[in-house]
Amino acid sequence: MDFSLGEELEAVRDLAREILTDRATPERLREVENSPTRVDERLWADLAAAGLLAAVLPEEDGGAGLGMAGLCVLLQEQGRQVAPVPLWPALTGALTVAAYGTRTQRSGLLPGLVDGSARPTVALEEFGPADPLKPRTAAVRDGTGWRLSGVKAVVPAPAGARQVLVTAATGDGPGVFLVRPDAPGVSREYAETTSHDMSAHLTLDGAPAEAVGPPGCGAVEHLVRNASLALAAVQAGVADGALAHAAAHLRGREQFGRPLATFQAVQHQLADCYIDIEAMRVTLWHAVDALAPPFDARAADRAALVAKWWATEGGLNTVHRVQHVHGGIGVDTDYPVHRHFLWGKQISTTLGGAGADLERLGALVTGGAVTE
Structure with a gap:
């Protein structure tokens, strides 16, 4: 199965990476963390002005129609920079309104998201x-x-x-x-x-x-499934960003006259991180692919839970290992990699931890009901 990005998704990735890398500096992150809302409103406005918020929405709602694929690309870039903007709750909510909401609900909510003036959670x-x-x-x-x-x-x-x-x-x-x-x-x-x-x-x-749609119509399943995939995408970015910090740190530090990166025990730790991140990516994009026609709700839910479990388990393992190979610097709460650790920890418990994911997956595999 080919999980390479197409031209439109590559454009979203490159533009998001440019904006987030430029704006989400350690100094700016520190400033936002000390603000009352903990949201970088300037960055939110920049993402809206660049058309990145609208990119995921249907074309009839003023978007580019990239859906969950576009959102996952955007969220991975956010995770790499641990940028404090509420992308996953706002955009997963908006996609559910776009899919199940009335014309009045869509016209009342989605235009504000497109221009960055309003958002849901x-x-x-x-x-x-x-x-x-x-x-x-x-x-x-x-x-x-x-x-x-x-x-x-x-x-x-x-x-x-x-x-x-x-x-x-x-x-x-x-x-x-x-x-x-x-x-x-x-x-x-x-x-x-x-x-x-x-x-x-x-x-x-x-x-x-x-x-938003009649009760029992599948809107809850749609929202929870998309939220699970969104969290998996953020976590994949968080883990990838953490690994990049570790690689840079180990290349620049020496012990006994040798770079730390040349020690076998350290290499094994980073190899395990790489394997976990690749598994997170594969299961994420498999789950996104499962949303395409012909749509099967049970297969899509199963794929989403597998992706979320890998993000929960593999993501948490990665940020733990990365913090460990940084030594004492890793526990400095103002050191950049510590933010990746905190994000990885938070995401790993959102919508239930790894055990809850496995319990829901087991029920689904053995015949649990899915409505959509």
């Missing part, structure tokens, strides 16, 4: 051992709308989000709902994550909401 996780496909937050009908009650944990990048895509349970199956963060019945508690991002625990008490 997603609320997929809850406290306790919870499958993101089986939310405990409840949605009940209220006339032509809905009312949501429950608690959503670690909602990413709440600052600047105009809408939150919330997953909730109904009598007709799980659904995705649009909730305004300033709506009655919505409260939030801010919480800093391992990666220094700012998240929010969202409490919903009869909050008004709009359904």
Whole structure:
């Protein structure tokens, strides 16, 4: 199977790499980490101005139609630079609205994302051992709308989000709902994550909401699947960036009159990193390819879980090894490679860790129901 990028995806990769490398400097990262929102709004505006946010959206919504393939290319470049912009929650949410939303929902949300003036975020996780496909937050009908009650944990990048895509349970199956963060019945508690991002625990008490497609239509599966792939793509970039730091460090340091890179034990560590990263790339692009027609929901979910497991397990192993080969410098919280370690750790627990991924994959392989 050929996973080489086509001309359009190569253009996205090259432009994203140029912008992110230029803007996401260690000095700028330090500045953003000390800001109230932890989001680099200048970089977000630059990505929008370059057309990179619009690239993933359908052409009828003002985009270039590159979909998840374009998003994964963009996210890998973000991960390499650990750039603090909320790409994965905003764009996976937008793709679900583009796929299942009404014309009014699409026209109200997507143009703002194209020009960078507005963005959504997603609320997929809850406290306790919870499958993101089986939310405990409840949605009940209220006339032509809905009312949501429950608690959503670690909602990413709440600052600047105009809408939150919330997953909730109904009598007709799980659904995705649009909730305004300033709506009655919505409260939030801010919480800093391992990666220094700012998240929010969202409490919903009869909050008004709009359904994105009818409950049980497959919107939840679509959103969770795309979020899993997006996280895998970011993690692949994080691991690759960490390995690049390790290679540069080991080439420039000597012990006993020899470069550290020539020691066999160190070479074995980096070889293991390389193997894990290649496995992450292969499983990621296999999962992206599974989204193409003819679409099979079970095969796509299975591929997405395999990619997420490799990103969780292989990504975490890579950032651990890279930090180890840096020695004492690696634990300096201001040293660049430490940010890759923190991002790798955070991503490895988002939407469940490796054990949860294997449990969901096992259920799917042995006949668990998939609706789309």
